[in-house]
Amino acid sequence: MAKMWAGVTSGETAKIADDFNSSISFDCKMYKQDIEGSMAHAAMLGSKGIISEADAETLIEGLQGILRDLESGELKIDPDCEDIHMFVEQVLTERIGDVGKKLHTARSRNDQVALDLRLYLRSEIDEISEILKKLIVIVTEKAEAYKDTIMPGYTHLQRAQPVTFGHHLMAYTQMFLRDLDRLSDCRKRMNLSPIGSCALAGTTYQTDRGFEAEKLGFDGICMNSMDGVSDRDFALELSGALSILMMHLSRFSEEIVLWSSWEFKFIELSDAFTTGSSIMPQKKNPDMAELVRGKTGRVYGDMIGLFTVLKGLPLAYNKDMQEDKEGIFDACETVKNCLTVFSGMIESMKARPDNMLKAAQKGFINATDLADYMVKKGEAFRTAYKISGQIVAECMEKGLVLETLPLEEYKKYSPLFEEDVFDAVDLKACAEKRISEGGTSVESVEKQIAAVRALIN
Ligand code: ARG
Numbered sequence: 001m002a003k004m005w006a007g008v009t010s011g012e013t014a015k016i017a018d019d020f021n022s023s024i025s026f027d028c029k030m031y032k033q034d035i036e037g038s039m040a041h042a043a044m045l046g047s048k049g050i051i052s053e054a055d056a057e058t059l060i061e062g063l064q065g066i067l068r069d070l071e072s073g074e075l076k077i078d079p080d081c082e083d084i085h086m087f088v089e090q091v092l093t094e095r096i097g098d099v100g101k102k103l104h105t106a107r108s109r110n111d112q113v114a115l116d117l118r119l120y121l122r123s124e125i126d127e128i129s130e131i132l133k134k135l136i137v138i139v140t141e142k143a144e145a146y147k148d149t150i151m152p153g154y155t156h157l158q159r160a161q162p163v164t165f166g167h168h169l170m171a172y173t174q175m176f177l178r179d180l181d182r183l184s185d186c187r188k189r190m191n192l193s194p195i196g197s198c199a200l201a202g203t204t205y206q207t208d209r210g211f212e213a214e215k216l217g218f219d220g221i222c223m224n225s226m227d228g229v230s231d232r233d234f235a236l237e238l239s240g241a242l243s244i245l246m247m248h249l250s251r252f253s254e255e256i257v258l259w260s261s262w263e264f265k266f267i268e269l270s271d272a273f274t275t276g277s278s279i280m281p282q283k284k285n286p287d288m289a290e291l292v293r294g295k296t297g298r299v300y301g302d303m304i305g306l307f308t309v310l311k312g313l314p315l316a317y318n319k320d321m322q323e324d325k326e327g328i329f330d331a332c333e334t335v336k337n338c339l340t341v342f343s344g345m346i347e348s349m350k351a352r353p354d355n356m357l358k359a360a361q362k363g364f365i366n367a368t369d370l371a372d373y374m375v376k377k378g379e380a381f382r383t384a385y386k387i388s389g390q391i392v393a394e395c396m397e398k399g400l401v402l403e404t405l406p407l408e409e410y411k412k413y414s415p416l417f418e419e420d421v422f423d424a425v426d427l428k429a430c431a432e433k434r435i436s437e438g439g440t441s442v443e444s445v446e447k448q449i450a451a452v453r454a455l456i457n
Pocket of ligand 1: 323
């Protein structure tokens, strides 16, 4: 069939070219935004007298009918259409006759697709932000439940200093808050309307771009028509924000995988979020966490793909830009799925405080506190650090820990040691003393929890 755009060409294209050119299999996702954009456009054309008010009304009613029938399933998207824009216009013209042909006055598919994509991604940002907020609430609740559960904190994956599990969990809420912030920041720049840029140069009609922008909930319009049709920064920014978010989920996942291993056994994942092995009946595998970690690569790939598509494109629109959608759609879908599954996994996870404590008791993670004890009694930190190291070495040799080394042994190293050294190296006390802002003490974790809750609600 000859194309709607048949002009200087016959529009008689080869079937393989049609299939190659077609984007309807993926841009059909934007049907709602396409129709809403068209309704705003029709209203603007009518209000400016570019078409009659009666025609505008007919167009809007026709578009409403198409939206209704698509949502109810009565109308099916034709996979043979070139793209969603052509499909909607074609059905409209079939339904309301020649008036349908007036809809495309003073616009082009170039500004239309830029508009649809902004509207679509804007609502994805809103959806993702809501799911992310729920995850923050869940992690914060877990942190509250384990705010005084001692575990070893690590650097270089070596036991370093005692922290509470609550404190460790709250670190992730900070990452997720930054993710939320990045999403809302990206939304700000996304929320400008490109419609009215037309093919690239604007139009000779007396349009009102602000009218359309306002109707569609934008904060303003793209100021340059060539930029309006060729800018995809908003999708790049979003894919960047989503990649960072996935990186956070992936680091968290890595810890979940480690913590649920027999080597750690710091947590127990619920049966609902683990799988068994088809051959080893004892296995309880953290597949959800592993998949989230794996899918992070996929979201990075989506981002790199988009950057690469755009690199080197001359102004203004180029068909390469049709390749902008699948990657960013996939990234949004993947992030939503990962966030949802991850939330369920965290909500149903239980800690094993006994194993955490056991691990904390080995590894001399209170050696810094021993040095601090001497410093508080007047010793210079470097000297105290050295003495503390020598005491640890002796303990290792004797199979003791700082909590069990007799006071007489301590006294050999420094006259500063007294009975209260045992309070200083008590693991719980070590965590509890870290009252500095943002530190691991219960009081500080409670403050963090309150601050996060205040931001989320
Ligand atoms: N399907 C196209 C896309 O996604 C719509 C814009 C087509 N514009 C054009 N000049 N052929 O980019």
